[in-house]
Amino acid sequence: MKHRCLYESVKDALKGIFHVLRTERNMRIHVACGLLVIALAKVLAVTRLEFAILLLVIGMMFVAELINTAFEEVVNLITEEYHPLAGLIKNIAAGAVLVAALVALCVGYIIFKDYIIP
Numbered sequence: 001m002k003h004r005c006l007y008e009s010v011k012d013a014l015k016g017i018f019h020v021l022r023t024e025r026n027m028r029i030h031v032a033c034g035l036l037v038i039a040l041a042k043v044l045a046v047t048r049l050e051f052a053i054l055l056l057v058i059g060m061m062f063v064a065e066l067i068n069t070a071f072e073e074v075v076n077l078i079t080e081e082y083h084p085l086a087g088l089i090k091n092i093a094a095g096a097v098l099v100a101a102l103v104a105l106c107v108g109y110i111i112f113k114d115y116i117i118p
Helices: 006-023 025-046 048-078 084-116
Strands: none
Touching: 006 025, 006 048, 025 048, 025 084, 048 084
């Protein structure tokens, strides 16, 4: 197997990210929410630690959505017909995104509640 330079690897990874941004509505929603959370954190002047935690959770959401999309694409590559196992795989991957979103909501609530509701 040919070794590729770091530049080519990063370029391909960015292609994947931009593909998901272009084709997946939910990823665009996650990005919009992430940017809103970052703006709110800046306006409310959260601590550096709180900001770091918010960035980690936002990143977790992006990773979950990217992996979910990868699973969906692999399943679509394998079969175009409905198969219960294919549906289950997609549901499990979507469930992972849901868990990440619920964790993100909880973290956001814990961090922002004292800034918004004194």
